[in-house]
Amino acid sequence: MSYTSKFTRISPKKQYRHIGEDRQRFDASDIVTGxxxxxxxxxxxxxxxxxxxxxxxxxxxxxxxxxxKAEAFPGVHRVLYYGNIPEACKxxxxxxPPAVPILRDKAAYVxxxxxxxxxxxxxxAEEACDLIEIEYExxxxxxxxxxxxxxxxxxxHDAFESNILPNVPFMTEHMMDHLVRGDVEKAFxxxxxxxxxxxxxxxxxxxxxxxxxxxxxxxxxGRLKAWATTQVAMLYGPSTGVRMQGFPVDTTAFNIGGGxxxxxxxxTTTMYTALLAMSTHRPVKMNLTKTExxxxxxxRIGMYMKGKVGIKDGLIHAVKxxxxxxxxxxxxxxxxxxxxxxxxxxxxxxxxxNWDIEGxxxxxxxxxxxxxxxxxxxxxxxxxxxxxMRAVTDMGVDPVEFCARNFAQQGDGWYWRSDYKWYNCRxxxxxxVMYKAAEAFxxxxxxKGWLKPTRVEGNKAVGVGVSVHGNADVGEDTAEAYVRxxxxxxxxxxxxIAETGAGQRSNIRKYVAEVFDIPVxxxxxAPLNSEANPFDAGPIGSRxxxxxxxxxxxxAEDCRRQILDAAAKAFFCSPxxxxxxxxxxxxxxxxxxxxxxxxxxHFGSSYTxxxxxxxxxxxxxxxxxxxxxxxxxxxxxxxxxxxxxxxxVGQVIDPLTxxxxxxxxxxxxxxDSGLFEGNVLDTTTGHIMTGNMIxxxxxxxxxxxxxEAIVEETQPEISxxxxxxxxxxxxxxxxxxxxxxxxxxxxxxYCEYPASREGILKALGKL
Amino acid sequence: MSRQVSMTINGKKEVFSIGHSGARWEIPxxxxxxxxxxERLNLTGTKEACGQGAxxxxxxxxxxxxxxxxxxxTADCDGADxxxxxxxxxPDTGELDPIQKLFIEKYAFQCGFxxxxxxxxxxxxxxxxxxPSRAEVAExxxxxxxxCISQYHVLDAADALxxxxxxATNA
Numbered sequence: 016m017s018y019t020s021k022f023t024r025i026s027p028k029k030q031y032r033h034i035g036e037d038r039q040r041f042d043a044s045d046i047v048t049g050x051x052x053x054x055x056x057x058x059x060x061x062x063x064x065x066x067x068x069x070x071x072x073x074x075x076x077x078x079x080x081x082x083x084k085a086e087a088f089p090g091v092h093r094v095l096y097y098g099n100i101p102e103a104c105k106x107x108x109x110x111x112p113p114a115v116p117i118l119r120d121k122a123a124y125v126x127x128x129x130x131x132x133x134x135x136x137x138x139x140a141e142e143a144c145d146l147i148e149i150e151y152e153x154x155x156x157x158x159x160x161x162x163x164x165x166x167x168x169x170x171x172h173d174a175f176e177s178n179i180l181p182n183v184p185f186m187t188e189h190m191m192d193h194l195v196r197g198d199v200e201k202a203f204x205x206x207x208x209x210x211x212x213x214x215x216x217x218x219x220x221x222x223x224x225x226x227x228x229x230x231x232x233x234x235x236x237g238r239l240k241a242w243a244t245t246q247v248a249m250l251y252g253p254s255t256g257v258r259m260q261g262f263p264v265d266t267t268a269f270n271i272g273g274g275x276x277x278x279x280x281x282x283t284t285t286m287y288t289a290l291l292a293m294s295t296h297r298p299v300k301m302n303l304t305k306t307e308x309x310x311x312x313x314x315r316i317g318m319y320m321k322g323k324v325g326i327k328d329g330l331i332h333a334v335k336x337x338x339x340x341x342x343x344x345x346x347x348x349x350x351x352x353x354x355x356x357x358x359x360x361x362x363x364x365x366x367x368x369n370w371d372i373e374g375x376x377x378x379x380x381x382x383x384x385x386x387x388x389x390x391x392x393x394x395x396x397x398x399x400x401x402x403x404m405r406a407v408t409d410m411g412v413d414p415v416e417f418c419a420r421n422f423a424q425q426g427d428g429w430y431w432r433s434d435y436k437w438y439n440c441r442x443x444x445x446x447x448v449m450y451k452a453a454e455a456f457x458x459x460x461x462x463k464g465w466l467k468p469t470r471v472e473g474n475k476a477v478g479v480g481v482s483v484h485g486n487a488d489v490g491e492d493t494a495e496a497y498v499r500x501x502x503x504x505x506x507x508x509x510x511x512i513a514e515t516g517a518g519q520r521s522n523i524r525k526y527v528a529e530v531f532d533i534p535v536x537x538x539x540x541a542p543l544n545s546e547a548n549p550f551d552a553g554p555i556g557s558r559x560x561x562x563x564x565x566x567x568x569x570x571a572e573d574c575r576r577q578i579l580d581a582a583a584k585a586f587f588c589s590p591x592x593x594x595x596x597x598x599x600x601x602x603x604x605x606x607x608x609x610x611x612x613x614x615x616x617h618f619g620s621s622y623t624x625x626x627x628x629x630x631x632x633x634x635x636x637x638x639x640x641x642x643x644x645x646x647x648x649x650x651x652x653x654x655x656x657x658x659x660x661x662x663x664v665g666q667v668i669d670p671l672t673x674x675x676x677x678x679x680x681x682x683x684x685x686x687d688s689g690l691f692e693g694n695v696l697d698t699t700t701g702h703i704m705t706g707n708m709i710x711x712x713x714x715x716x717x718x719x720x721x722x723e724a725i726v727e728e729t730q731p732e733i734s735x736x737x738x739x740x741x742x743x744x745x746x747x748x749x750x751x752x753x754x755x756x757x758x759x760x761x762x763x764x765y766c767e768y769p770a771s772r773e774g775i776l777k778a779l780g781k782l
Numbered sequence: 783m784s785r786q787v788s789m790t791i792n793g794k795k796e797v798f799s800i801g802h803s804g805a806r807w808e809i810p811x812x813x814x815x816x817x818x819x820x821e822r823l824n825l826t827g828t829k830e831a832c833g834q835g836a837x838x839x840x841x842x843x844x845x846x847x848x849x850x851x852x853x854x855x856t857a858d859c860d861g862a863d864x865x866x867x868x869x870x871x872x873p874d875t876g877e878l879d880p881i882q883k884l885f886i887e888k889y890a891f892q893c894g895f896x897x898x899x900x901x902x903x904x905x906x907x908x909x910x911x912x913x914p915s916r917a918e919v920a921e922x923x924x925x926x927x928x929x930c931i932s933q934y935h936v937l938d939a940a941d942a943l944x945x946x947x948x949x950a951t952n953a
Contacts, residue, residue: 018920020934039886046894047882049827049867053895056826225831225839225895225929272829272895273929305832516893516930671889671935678931679892708836708927716933717920 021723022674024667025451028728033525034736035667035728038535040521042270042514052269054229054244055302062231063092065291065301066140068130068147069311070122073380073701074156074169077120077129077149084146085132090139093295094147096130101294106260109286110345110383112183113258114174117286122151123171123344124381125701126311128283133291133299156380158698160217160319160339163377171344171378180346180376186257188433190354192376194361196430197369202333206325209333210406216397216750216768217317217341218693219703220684221309221711222387226272228281228312229302232292238263239289245281246274247553248543249511254280259289267544274515275683276388276555276743277313282347283383284312310706313385314694315684316352317341318394322372326406331421333369334360338395339377347385349376351432355488355556356391358431360399362485362635365423365440381696382703388685390556392486393747397688400482400751401766408465414755415453415462418483418639419446431487431632438487438633442731445485445637445663452661452725453481456641466762474649476762477656480642480755482748485635486557489740494562494628495549498527498570500578501621502612504598506531509541510567511548512559517679517742518672519554525668526564526736530571532596549625557636560668560740561733566626568735574624578612581622585615634731636739638662640686640748644756648779651772653690653757655720658749663727665739676742677724681714686749691769784808787860791823792869800857809856816840816851819866827867827898831927838926841899841906842866848906850925867898870905880946881905884939892930900926904940912947914940 027035045051082094097118100107109115115123122129130147134140155169162168163178171178182192203209231242241264245251252264271278288301303312322336338356342349353374360372407417423429424446428439453459461469461479468476497509508527514520524538531537541547551563579590582600586593593600599609612620643657660677667673680686684693691712695704705711730737754766757775767774776782784801798818799808809818819825819842828851831839835853842851843865870879881901884890891897900923907914907922914922919940920933928936 018916018934018937037889040889042894043886043889043891044878046891046897047878047885047901048871049825049829049898051894052826053829055820055830058824223929225829225837225893225927227831270895271893272831273893275929305834305837514893516891518892675889675892675930675932675935678934680931682929682931708832708834713927713929716923716926716928716936717917718924719920719933722934 017721018719019721020674020678023725024670025725025727031529032532033528033535037669037671038521038525040518042521053226053272054242054269057242057269059231059298061297063133063135063295063297063299064137064140065131065133065288065299066137066144067128067287068144070125070127070129072122072151072153073125074154075122075151076154078152079150081148082130084148085143088139088143088146090135091132091143092297093133093291094130094143095290095294104290104293107286107290108258109282111185111347111350112181115172115345117290126382127344128287131287131291133295156701158379158381158696158701160317160341160377160379163379164339164375171380175378178378180342180349180378182350185348185350190350190433191357191430191435192353193373194357194370194430199333199335199369199371202369203325206327206332208406208410209323209325210402210409211323212402212405213321214398214401214766215317215319216394217319218688218768219382219696220315220387220688220693222275222277222683223308223711223713224273224275224278227303227305227308228278228284229300230281230285230288231298231300232288233298234292234296238265239292241266243268243281243285244271244278246271246278246513246515247555248513249545249548249550250552251280252545255285258286265545268513271513271515274554276386276390279386279555280347282313282345282385305708306706309694309711310703311382313347314343314382315387316349316384316391316394318398320395320398322399322402324403324406326410329412329417329420331364331367331403334364334367335371338372338374340374341384342376342378343381343383344378345383346376346378347383352391354432356395358429359392359486360395361429362423362487363396363483364403364421365427366421380701386555388683388743389747392484396484396747397750397768401754404755405764414481415449415458418481419449422446422483422485423635429487441633442733443634448661448663448725448727449639451727452639452641452659455723455725456659458641461643466759466764468760468762474647475645476648476760477643477645478756478758478760480752480759482640482751482755484638484744484748486744487632487635488556489558489561489636490631490634491556491558491562492552492630494551494566496563496566496570496626497549497623498567498574499621499623500574502618504537506533506538507541508538508567509548510563511543511545511551512563513543513554515554517554517676518669519559522669522672523563523567526567527571530568530575533598537598557740557743560738562628564736564738565628565734569626570624572624573626574622577622577624582610582615634733634739636741636744638744638748640752642749642752642756644753644760646757646760646775648761651775653770655690657721659723659725660745661725662741663729664741665731665733666728666737667726668738673726673741674724677745678722679742680746680749685746687714688769689750689753693769787857789859789862789864791864792866798856811855811857813856814852815854815856815859818856819851825866825868829895829898831895838903839896839899841902841926843902843906846906846909848903867902880943884942888935888939888942890935890939891932896926896928900928900936908943913944916941
């Protein structure tokens with residue numbers, strides 16, 4: 016292996032000072048010297064440390080519990096269980112809707128917290144957990160959604176009458192749980208070919224960010240102050256408050272040691288820390304170990320789908336199905352993921368006019384799931400696309416040709432996310448870049464037809480596969496920003512964006528620097544906390560490029576306009592006679608004569624502009640993912656040989672950042688959930704067997720295939736700088752693409768996540 | 783009974799009392815080097831992620847060998863020469879180590895949580911072998927985890943350093 020990366024911009028345009036050009040991250044030096052601050056580098060006096068006593072049973076009732084020895088242990092400040100929850104917190108709940116009491120006399124999964132301890136040190140808290148005497152009555156448990164929806168299945172929570180969650184509003188929106196368009200039965204009758212099937216993408220993948228989730232909470236002036244590893248510092252308080260009867264939470268975040276969508280609400284860790292902070296009146300910190308991160312932190316939501324797909328004249332004509340989303344023991348944002356996932360199906364299959372897919376959120380007795388990059392879309396597509404491709408290839412249509420003809424273009428549209436709102440797709444045609452990417456990959460030579468290997472050498476068969484992904488939540492939710500110009504010539508940007516690794520905090524400066532025509536180094540970000548910044552939903556769903564980028568651009572334009580207005584008033588001229596550059600105002604007629612702000616403002620004056628973006632789901636981003644997989648026909652072992660990612664991002668913001676976002680499609684339970692990533696759940700005991708970094712498989716430094724990226728920039732009129740965003744979906748079509756590659760390599764239709772040696776040998780008839 | 787261990791950390795001599803008497807500044811036998819560095823000396827550039835010796839985040843140099851400091855007891859470091867990420871930068875001029883400079887030039891990090899460990903592991907490799915091949919670097923770093931996927935750019939930075947070293951040797 017040569018571990019190479021090739022990154023090609025098909026049509027780069029030099030049209031901006033910063034955007035599209037590489038700019039060094041402002042925290043680069045801090046990161047390579049170890050000075051960058053993460054939560055665990057932040058010291059706080061008076062801190063107590065929290066640990067949870069966790070259930071060894073997947074489903075059990077607490078018959079007897081005695082906390083007296085733990086309470087008496089030196090250094091212990093508080094031991095909480097269902098019997099002594101502080102009065103103010105008795106209405107707090109877990110899950111969505113938050114109807115499950117935060118602590119109760121039951122455990123709903125192996126690892127569920129049944130008691131909480133706050134102590135002087137982590138070691139004391141751990142010791143105290145061991146001193147809690149507890150007796151359980153073990154109850155029957157259910158681990159699969161298909162079983163859990165049956166009427167006689169064990170009920171995971173008393174709070175819900177069945178294991179199917181009600182589709183309650185998420186925050187203020189009623190999320191889509193049943194996509195209905197056209198007339199599917201009539202449409203199926205018109206189809207040239209119809210296939211039916213079922214599949215599951217449910218391996219409890221853990222993004223396993225390097226930095227484990229951690230939270231500090233402190234009660235201060237009637238509100239909770241949080242210092243947390245959350246990637247959504249502005250959304251953290253509101254989303255947590257819903258589970259705390261609206262209790263106010265202010266949030267500070269530092270550098271985030273990897274997010275992957277998986278460090279948003281951090282539901283249970285957040286709630287347990289808050290509960291202890293409320294009851295001790297001391298700051299309390301709960302920091303998960305790596306094993307806890309793998310076993311009890313939010314995993315990727317599972318997806319089971321039984322469906323039917325019909326094709327007519329080379330286009331998908333009808334889709335019908337039922338989906339069960341496996342929420343585990345506590346749902347975090349399943350309603351939202353379902354709405355987004357159902358939306359995304361209509362992007363990749365944009366020509367289909369007849370739909371009937373129903374989604375149900377199902378509770379099971381394993382660890383809770385939550386937000387993970389892909390967010391409903393990757394999950395449903397991992398099951399739906401192989402089914403679609405079976406129909407396509409039965410018809411003898413080339414998969415790339417099919418993707419190019421079926422992906423949504425301007426004039427198509429979709430219902431997206433919530434409240435059955437229709438969006439007309441605009442400003443997109445991704446077919447050209449699909450063909451260019453296919454050519455760069457050598458698809459025509461490598462693809463020999465459905466279930467035909469590219470080549471076989473001895474016992475090694477190689478196959479190629481392709482899949483596509485697009486997500487319209489690039490325009491998701493509100494983003495606000497303030498931009499303040501000071502007489503020093505520095506511009507202060509108040510934008511609630513975390514740095515999770517994709518360079519967001521550095522790159523967002525480019526929008527401001529571009530508007531003011533100043534170096535990026537002159538743009539300073541306000542510290543990341545909810546007191547100093549307006550709302551932004553954070554770096555999730557590839558959304559920041561359009562949403563916060565636009566809010567910041569508008570704030571900068573507003574600020575610049577105010578400066579020119581003030582100067583024009585003082586100079587008795589029109590603002591149109593002036594321009595702004597390098598921190599000074601100039602007359603257009605005298606472009607070499609700078610005027611300092613002091614010439615038209617008091618020395619204490621500053622100018623603050625505001626900007627806002629509100630949700631718009633009328634455009635998707637795009638990824639076509641080609642993979643070349645080698646299968647050992649004797650052992651069933653798979654090896655990823657080559658990946659090519661093709662995309663049209665509208666306009667590149669920062670080339671090296673984009674290249675690394677594309678690399679980031681490996682790792683974090685994204686593309687690698689195709690071949691090996693996932694937790695292993697023992698469905699006899701309910702224990703996850705992979706709670707360490709040896710048993711949970713991840714891609715090591717010496718196992719990276721060659722990767723190539725083909726990037727188009729077609730300049731859609733969606734914002735001033737015409738950029739679409741990409742990061743979240745860089746690995747999303749990977750798993751489905753790899754299933755096609757394996758199927759083609761072995762000559763048998765195969766789909767199992769992650770691929771297993773046993774499964775492949777079975778498919779080959781060798782087991 | 784407490785005993786003393788002394789070691790050099792980033793060129794500075796440090797002496798610790800080891801024992802269980804409960805004295806405030808005493809270090810228990812079971813305290814790991816990563817904990818001593820982070821919590822007692824405030825050298826927080828050394829990150830601790832897994833505590834299992836499996837991720838490489840806590841890598842430091844011990845007598846010029848890259849080691850996971852979460853698997854080493856401070857009590858066992860008597861006489862050792864320890865270098866952490868904070869020890870690479872010139873304390874007077876602020877000049878960065880060539881590896882650090884190349885990490886910036888090649889943008890060889892994303893979230894940066896694993897980066898100090900990767901840099902220290904590379905430092906250990908380059909002390910042993912100033913001109914490793916790309917494959918040798920990849921193998922040497924196979925105990926360093928990065929989930930954002932900075933691997934390709936890290937290998938580019940290491941290649942660049944190997945080239946600089948080769949050019950210096952040939953000059």
